[in-house]
Amino acid sequence: MQSPLRHGKAALGTTLAGGALAALSQAPERASRLLRHRYPTVAVTGMTGVGKTRLADRLTRRASAQAGDVQDVGSAVMERRTRRNARLRGYRFRVVPGENAATRLGALDEVFHDEPVDGVLHVVAYGHATPRRTAGTSGSAAATREEQLAAELEDWSITAHRVASMAVRRDRPTWLVVAVTKADLFAGDVDAAVRYYSPGSGSPFGDKLDELRALAGGARLSIDVLPVCAQGAGKKSAMTDKDCTDLLGRLELRMAQLCGHV
Ligand SMILES: Nc1nc2c(ncn2[C@@H]2O[C@H](COP(=O)(O)OP(=O)(O)O)[C@@H](O)[C@H]2O)c(=O)[nH]1
Numbered sequence: 478m479q480s481p482l483r484h485g486k487a488a489l490g491t492t493l494a495g496g497a498l499a500a501l502s503q504a505p506e507r508a509s510r511l512l513r514h515r516y517p518t519v520a521v522t523g524m525t526g527v528g529k530t531r532l533a534d535r536l537t538r539r540a541s542a543q544a545g546d547v548q549d550v551g552s553a554v555m556e557r558r559t560r561r562n563a564r565l566r567g568y569r570f571r572v573v574p575g576e577n578a579a580t581r582l583g584a585l586d587e588v589f590h591d592e593p594v595d596g597v598l599h600v601v602a603y604g605h606a607t608p609r610r611t612a613g614t615s616g617s618a619a620a621t622r623e624e625q626l627a628a629e630l631e632d633w634s635i636t637a638h639r640v641a642s643m644a645v646r647r648d649r650p651t652w653l654v655v656a657v658t659k660a661d662l663f664a665g666d667v668d669a670a671v672r673y674y675s676p677g678s679g680s681p682f683g684d685k686l687d688e689l690r691a692l693a694g695g696a697r698l699s700i701d702v703l704p705v706c707a708q709g710a711g712k713k714s715a716m717t718d719k720d721c722t723d724l725l726g727r728l729e730l731r732m733a734q735l736c737g738h739v
């Protein structure tokens with residue numbers, strides 16, 4: 478072995494360089510951990526027309542298109558929205574395109590596998606999804622509420638599978654919030670709607686959630702079901718603007734708790 482004294486200078490140089498390199502290579506890792514802590518990523522899932530874009534826009538305080546402007550329903554690209562607050566905390570939302578989009582599978586891969594999100598906001602509308610306007614089709618494509626509920630269930634089966642495999646792969650818990658939106662359209666039925674989407678309720682959707690929890694393991698996955706309304710309640714609605722704002726506030730508070738922001 479060579480004497481450390483004789484090569485003192487060189488050895489010192491190497492140590493310094495090594496230390497600096499190590500610090501540099503750790504920096505992105507640390508920065509991404511900090512970013513994840515302050516700006517957790519949230520996948521916004523759900524079938525086309527349930528109100529994902531509108532809800533993500535409300536949650537990020539982004540001015541949204543006016544009610545009735547449905548050109549965007551069924552957007553084919555993954556929409557990215559970031560919410561920031563004054564304390565440098567917020568969320569990075571990833572709105573996954575609904576079932577008709579060719580880009581859906583890639584988007585699902587991205588949020589549940591390639592860059593796994595911290596939490597999932599799954600949007601449902603109690604059978605009130607707005608039908609997508611398909612070019613070249615005339616007349617109403619209105620599906621019955623039963624058909625819509627069946628479609629929501631089918632859509633959820635696919636997403637639930639992805640959520641389960643993400644949850645079992647990671648060491649920290651995943652959260653899922655089922656956002657039952659468009660509550661203004663069923664203002665008198667909100668409790669029944671929340672029950673329908675709740676684990677242990679015995680409903681078809683509840684059964685799927687029970688399956689998911691069994692697959693993922695209860696401690697790895699938290700599930701909340703919250704009613705919400707992302708659009709000013711109409712004149713005919715039994716729900717006021719204030720009711721909607723309150724519901725949105727409850728959803729925001731719960732998400733902040735789940736992300737450790739409060
Ligand atoms: N009444 C009511 N309509 C809503 C609500 N949220 C969204 N919508 C409407 O539902 C349609 C679909 O919403 P959008 O966010 O584009 O759905 P997405 O396809 O899931 O992104 C749009 O016409 C919205 O104006 C809501 O809370 N209440």
Ligand SMILES: [Mg+2]
Pocket residue numbers: 529530531549550551552
């Ligand atoms: Mg959309």
